[in-house]
Amino acid sequence: MSKPLKVALLGAGVVGSQVARIILNEGPTLEARIGRRLELVGIGVRRLEAERPGIDPALLTTDLESLVARKDLDIVIELIGGIEPARTLLLTAIANGASVVSANKALLADDLGELSRAAEAKGVDLYYEAAVAGAIPIVRPLRESLVGDDITAVMGIVNGTTNYILDKMVSDGSSFDAALAEAQQLGYAEADPTADVEGHDAAAKAAILAGLAFHTEVRRDEVFCEGITGVTEDDIAAAEQMGCTIKLLAIAKLTDDDRVIVKVHPAMVANKHPLATVSGAYNAIFVNSREAGELMFLGQGAGGAPTASAVMGDVVTVARNRHRGTASHRGSSSSSRAVAPIGESEAQFYVSFDVVDRPGILARCAGIFGDHGVSLRVVQQSYLADREGADASGFAARLGVMTHLTRESDLAVVVEELRRSDFVGSDVRVLRVEGF
Amino acid sequence: MSKPLKVALLGAGVVGSQVARIILNEGPTLEARIGRRLELVGIGVRRLEAERPGIDPALLTTDLESLVARKDLDIVIELIGGIEPARTLLLTAIANGASVVSANKALLADDLGELSRAAEAKGVDLYYEAAVAGAIPIVRPLRESLVGDDITAVMGIVNGTTNYILDKMVSDGSSFDAALAEAQQLGYAEADPTADVEGHDAAAKAAILAGLAFHTEVRRDEVFCEGITGVTEDDIAAAEQMGCTIKLLAIAKLTDDDRVIVKVHPAMVANKHPLATVSGAYNAIFVNSREAGELMFLGQGAGGAPTASAVMGDVVTVARNRHRGTASHRGSSSSSRAVAPIGESEAQFYVSFDVVDRPGILARCAGIFGDHGVSLRVVQQSYLADREGADASGFAARLGVMTHLTRESDLAVVVEELRRSDFVGSDVRVLRVEGF
Structure with missing residues (x-):
């Protein structure tokens, strides 16, 4: 019997705790699908004392640097978010020969190119399906399924918090502030809602989507970004009068002269368009391509279990590669298309x-x-x-x-x-x- | 400069001619994405004399056996359909060390297990995204993105011809025979429509989807199959009265005792369900899984260009692997779940x-x-x-x-x-x- 693949998990929050649960409870199923057992060797957390039912406290450590510095790791799963220390931890893991799975959109929107090249140089995998639109499989479709086609546009609802707030404004006629307060009370919005309501979260996802769709590298700061804090009750009423609903959209398009437009902004969406009916925590992404025409992907965009599903899909894929001594193609950034103002x-x-x-x-x-x-x-x-x-x-x-x-x-x-x-x-x- | 990857194409019909066009016209783009040039070395056809604009007649041959018997092929694309000679040609290609891309649902519904094992034994790839739901990326999402989750049900509209006929019956109040005749006149249904209207095409796709979703092997003859020839104007009217639309559905579900139900039949679908609004040549597939919840995939299910998009996604993926001297994991059939009556x-x-x-x-x-x-x-x-x-x-x-x-x-x-x-x-x- 071959020895198990050693997995380290960074972060045991809403998503991380679900990922730990699946790895710990679904061992035989995962082993059957991979061909090798997964062994969770450590979980990096900020605080040891938090309640974590079902997780052996001996697995926990606050010393994430030492965890990823181990030379025997096969897979590192990064779910702590933010740029640093996540970036350094992942680069260390890659340098030590581990394959990496991340759901960190902020980091990937800034550093996907560098991380990809580091992973390729070491012959390890970098997967990040959960970084965009939660459970919806969109990274593989863009990176592989549509790679023989030419994508012309990607448009979607990729932030559930703002979708919930806008829904509330429409259904209750409430103001932005009132809808936000309610979302915070219900746990749909964070205490500091800036990243969601100012569109930064959606902009990071838009950068990742645009890079994948157009075979180039797009950084977060190249994305035009306007949030929903300025949306008024008058706007909602005007949209209704025009047969529309207001949604926060992430849009990436090719221009006629082969440059890339990437933008996030609230938009009046015609009620007959399928995006208008995407409500609450659901995300949806439209892809237009030359040969395939229009494609749509819909599913839950956030939450512990849906995001864990995407993470675990990556973990199994990476583990299969690891077991077979190979790594996947990292996807091309062959076009070097510029981002248009x-x-x-x-x-x-x-x-x-x-x-x-x-x-x-x-x-x-x-x-x-x-x-x-x-x-x-x-x-x-x-x-x-x-x-x-x-x-x-x-x-x-x-x-x-x-x-x-x-x-x-x-x-x-x-x-x-x-x-x-x-x-x-x-x-x-x-x-x-x-x-x- | 490394030498090009040699590609043989079997079939130059509606889809094959589009695939040939893309390989011949998009050389530099494909090379940039793969890292190697593709060289189309031969096209196997039934008749040499058909008009094929843009294709060098020197590439054509009616001797498909000799084409796939070449020892120097990297990739064989099979678009001729049917069980034989496609099956023997693909097994020969694999035996000679070529990776294989196929859109042949009938063959894959019967012989996916055998072909997969043959490909794995030779260390080559077998990809077949175009065999199910045309341009919609569904094989990779099931095989990879959701492989760390447990899928509980797959339900979809996977046959455009019957969807068109049922649409016509609803919108014009016409009989099945009249709607079929119109579909044939417009080229949406074949002269012999049996495979579509009796549900055989959908049943083949259901078998493939069920096998992928539930990590087992499901053969076409294990799929319960009822077509739309018995759907009457009274049925359409009754559905309308109940707030429903009649659609031909392919359904695969897990039973409580972990067996698989796979079935194709017309069904009354509640108008509020998203499948009810999927019209014409569009296909849509719903996936339910334990962690991810509900996912939906929508796109064009047939036609030359959309199907060619899916084929070319596979070709680029396989070519990237080939260039890097590797092959993808074939997906697991680890569960050996039985099909329930x-x-x-x-x-x-x-x-x-x-x-x-x-x-x-x-x-x-x-x-x-x-x-x-x-x-x-x-x-x-x-x-x-x-x-x-x-x-x-x-x-x-x-x-x-x-x-x-x-x-x-x-x-x-x-x-x-x-x-x-x-x-x-x-x-x-x-x-x-x-x-x-």
């Missing part, structure tokens, strides 16, 4: 603003769009009689305008000009639109 | 039949269900006054009954008893129900 990105926009109620104002507003080559798809006018302060401000009507595909930089000029016009109120609101 | 399968059923209009008949009918432990969820009664022959037959009302979860064998006894009752018409119709 957001100004060169195209989108449809919904622009809304107050106007004075005088003859000819609609034409003058439409003229500002037309002057900059922005063509309009829908124009809606509503009166503000009911609205508090409508009389005092002198603005008696509100215009809502949906454009055709427009360059971000052109739209910015239009918005600037609207804001400067004495017949337009200063609160010019802009939402991007998808699914029409 | 269909009678032990459980489902919800919709049963409809004519009854004489006498007091107490509803109670007597309900009693027949109750006697066999079948509990009812919904009972609907409609009158047949409008229906031709209603008076002559003596049956004045029609009952539609939806059951709770029921064993197939129990339901069969109920149906038999209903048919024998003098107050029930002989045409007792049964449809399975999903999504409630």
Whole structure:
């Protein structure tokens, strides 16, 4: 009988404790699928004293450096998150010849290239299915299944917390602050919700997805990122009026000149589009490619068990390779495509603003769009009689305008000009639109 | 510079011609992703004289045996379909040391185990993403992404032709024969539609999916298979009345005692279930697993370009392995789970039949269900006054009954008893129900 594959686990939080449970309880099943037994030799934690039912305290250590410095590890599973010390720990593990499984989107969004090259140089594996969209298998489909095709766009809902908050705003008519407070109370949002609500988490996933889809390296700081903190009840109502729902989207697209656009922002999504119906903790990712056409992947995007499923899929894959003395191809970053600035990105926009109620104002507003080559798809006018302060401000009507595909930089000029016009109120609101 | 990887293509039909186009036209892109050039050294065809724009006639041969007997092939792509000669050609290719990519669901449903073992013994790859659900990446997710989890059920729409025909019956109110004729005219159904409309194609895919999901070997002849030729306009109308749509489903489930149920049949699917809205040439597959929960995969299930996308993903994966002197793990069939007979399968059923209009008949009918432990969820009664022959037959009302979860064998006894009752018409119709 061959000796077991030695596994070290870094992190025993929501996901880590589930991963430990599966490795400890499902030994025979995993052995049958791998061809070798897995032996959990150590679990690196921040605090030894936390309650961890079913886990032998002798496995625990707070000295993660020494754990990964062991020369006999076959697999290191990193679930501590954040850039450091995770980055150094993984590079040490790789240098010592271990294959690595990580769910750390923040780290991978910054350092996937370096980690991949280190793993390749040592002939070990680096897998990270759980870093994007939880349980949804998306890394292998992009890295392998679609590698003979040319992907043109990836678009998805990849953050469950913001999806829950936006859902709440729609269903209860509550404000962002109220919906966030409720999400925090229920444990769906963290005490410091910045990474989720400002879009940073989604941006890290967008960087990873874009790199995989377009065979290049995209860093987190190249992703245009706008969170949902600015989404108002008025925005939600305007979306409803247009037959849309507001979702936080991560989008990666190829431009006509073969550069990459990567962006995260709230968008009005047409209700008939499948993404509009993705609710709560679910994530969904659309992929468009030249030969395959449109593909969709849907599943739970977070949570201990779903994320552990993705981690364990990687662990078994890596263990099988290890058992057979091989490693998988790391995926190519052969294209070296550049990331285009957001100004060169195209989108449809919904622009809304107050106007004075005088003859000819609609034409003058439409003229500002037309002057900059922005063509309009829908124009809606509503009166503000009911609205508090409508009389005092002198603005008696509100215009809502949906454009055709427009360059971000052109739209910015239009918005600037609207804001400067004495017949337009200063609160010019802009939402991007998808699914029409 | 290393020498190119030599590729032989068997079949240049709808899919094969697209695969040839991609290999011939996308050389530099494929080389960048693989790390080696692909060289298409021969294309096995049935007839040399067919028009094949862009393909050098010197590549063509009708002698497929000699093509795969070459000792210098790295990859053989099999797109001719059917059991023989495909099976012998692939075994010859493997024996000669070539890795193999196939889209041949009929062959794989019968011989995946034998082909896998042959490939493993020679240390070469066998990939077949295109054999199930066209462009949708489902083989890798089942074989790798979910391999650390326990899948409990797979359910999907995996045949576009029948999906198109059923769509037509719903939208136009047309009969099966009329809808089939239209599908044939438009090229969506073949001149001999048996494999599609009798469910054989879906059953082959179900066998492959079940084997992958449950780590066992399932043969096509172990799949319960009922096609759509018996679906009537009355069935479509009854489904509509129940808030459902009729779809041909492929279902694989684990039983409580760890056996496998695999079945293909038309089913009433609740309109609120995402499968109900999958239309036309689209395929969709739901996967339920213990840790990950519910996952859905959607995409084009057939057609030259989408299927070629899946084939080329396999070709690049296999070529990368070849270039690096390795092969992937073949996936495990470690569980040896048995396939349970269909009678032990459980489902919800919709049963409809004519009854004489006498007091107490509803109670007597309900009693027949109750006697066999079948509990009812919904009972609907409609009158047949409008229906031709209603008076002559003596049956004045029609009952539609939806059951709770029921064993197939129990339901069969109920149906038999209903048919024998003098107050029930002989045409007792049964449809399975999903999504409630």
